[in-house]
Amino acid sequence: MTFLSGGAAESFGVPAWNGGKLMIDMLNKGELPAPYDQKGFGGMMIEAIEIDEAGGATKQVQEFRNLVQREKVDAVLGYVSSGDCLAVPPVAEELKAFLVLYDCGTPRVFEEGSYNYVFRTAAHAAMDNISLAKYMTSRGIKVGTFAGVNQDYAWGHDSWADFVASMGVLMPDAKATTSLFPKIFAGQYGTEISAVMREKPDLLHSSLWGGDLQAFMLQASARGIHKRMQIALAAGDHVIPQLGQKMPDGIILGARGMNGLAAHAKGGELVDLLWDRYKAEYGVFPVQAPFRMWQGLLGVKAAVEKAMKANGGKKPTAEQMAAAMKGLTWEAPSGTITMALGNGHQAIQPNAIGTTKWDEAAGEMTLVDVEYYDAECVNPPNGIKAVDWIKAGFPGAKCN
Template sequence: MTLGTTKTTLRLVGAAVAGAVALGGGTALAQTVKIGTPSFLTGAAAPAFGIPAKKGAELIVRGINNGELPAPYNNSGLAGRQIELLVYDEAGGGTKQVTELRNKVQKDNVDAIIGIISSGTCAALTKVAEELKVLTIQTVCGTPRVFEEINKDPKYVFRTINHATANNVSAARYLAAKMKDKVKGFAGINQNYAWGQDSWRDFELAMKTLIPAAKASTKPQFPKLFSGQYGTEISALSRSRENIVHSSFWGGDLEAFIGQASARGLFKRKAFVLTVGETVAYRLGKKFPQGIMAGTRGPYGMYVVDDQTPLNQWFQREYRKAYGSPPSQPAYQYAQGFLAAKYAYDKAAKAAGKFPSTDQVIAELRGATFPTFVGNVKMGLSKGHQAITDDRWGVTAWDEKRGEVVVKDVVVFPPECVNPPDGVGSIEWLKGGMKGASC
């Protein structure tokens, strides 16, 4: 590199340092808690996940800052300080997200990260977050590998939602509870990437234990992510002997699949299990297939519409008022991450008698059980860093009066019924016949 560049670089560095100092000064005066929130603002995951998640985060932050929330979260701010929310784009892949995390923590001085939708982002950010010593609350991503492989001894990283295994286990449990004798094998259509592959594997293993008579299809379909055109797969599924179809599709792919499969009568021929189908249910409305099983990875969205806890009522009411549509699962899940932060910050502040340090906050969050919209979240796995919640499954129906998709025939599976016991890896647990589950 030539001298000229070095000069330019130095000048840039100078400007950046000056900027950082100015920013730092500002933060100290305003006494806010700066929270970075990654979410998909662009790309294919934006409509079904990113945008509702962002809305949920913004709404709950408004609620926390103004002290609008019902008890026990009714005092304003995080440990008395206002939240300064920095939402940024999660698109662009692991490398870019790692860079962004460094920028947010080291350049913009955020105090915590709350969010993350994609498992890929979670996998990439977990170690860096530990290295940067920044409190990170992962809210949506599913892969169990985060704490089982990548970060076995977590300190700063938490996840406030069930990992993906629970979702597929509870799906299999629901089938076993409702139609055990009618299941004549199951086929699958999942996107060809980690989420799709893991979902199918977990479901297949859980079914082996719960309904051993039902055989898995030998030709599970794995179309390319975002391919949008599923004619051939629909033919293959129609021809398959199995009467259940498992799918972890989401977003635009799911919408396209539903449009094409409805036109070809597939939903009439097969019973569908859509593990995160709820993400598009409100958008599709009447066009969302009825009488199928659609999940939310816990007690969220469609499954808690009528739940009467004051916190849930507030969220439902204010979300609809602010955005003109009901909150779907990502909105709940992001908001839940902020509730976890509020719980831990407030409790740590009380114990410390002043605004808590990050270490004091994580000490409160580790292993905590905190109230959320419906019931409690228990930080029960991976040394108190991985949440377990109950999971709910039911069958979709169209409610003419509300003009919304609803779920009927709901079964609530307690957290210990769908999650492995602490210290047991999820695959190992599934392969061992899910020992230690208490339902």
């Protein structure tokens, strides 16, 4: 379940599903290295049904019901939109269906809800915005005032709240000024760009993503906004293949984890294999979307095989898969994933922030001055809401 049409498809949904198709094929053929070398899920071949996430939360709730009640799927892996990730879990709980959220950012899923059958295999958005603030602090970037342009729904509001709170702790003298929330998939940002340029902040924060981020960066860079202020993008890496050199140098950005270019820089057998296969198959490097799809698929594989081992090798039920997934730890191309929050239902993971730099010789955009953050440095402990943890000064954070 991911965006196959609409404004989120080109830079996020389609790359995510491309990565999913690639990994499912490799899993079914037993082409991944240990501990993922057993074919399929515990020897069972994986049959995937792809569904377009476009259309809004009401449509997605009905699609989910159809998958579970008519198609009789064993598990659902999906959802990019935070709105969908808030709408679907209560239905999964009602139907006692195993649901794995592979993306979406709002911390509210497990901070405001408690589920038995629902899991998220990727960290929520607090990590992204804490890391941005830490990066600017460690680099000595001077910020007297900062503004924000974020989408007008859960992801945008939560991202801005976490960033403001993080800045309040790490840069207490910096003042938040203009805060703008355009409608998701608005596409035109002339009004917002003009407002920010009139305000003249030292820093502009944005968690825009997909087609919205592409459009914003094209429109903003054409007016030279990046020359007037530092731009920090919470989830900016995934539009680099589309924008190329039109993504300006000097943009600070994250990839919602140690994903994409930051993961490739670290290397390792699993990430190198998937990176090369993805580039060979699709002619472009994998950004955060396929990486997050991969860690979701590998998490499901680990949970299914753990459940089968406890079940005498038999195909597990939804209850058995859920029990195996709770508190699980596994290795992904983006590092160690641990279901540490939400009483074992919400993942934490390492993160990375870097700065864009065009490589003239290679003819491609790169990330330079990359800083890596341990999972327990930028994710709250279990049982504490992210914004409360931030405002308290990150108590118990474990940072190298």
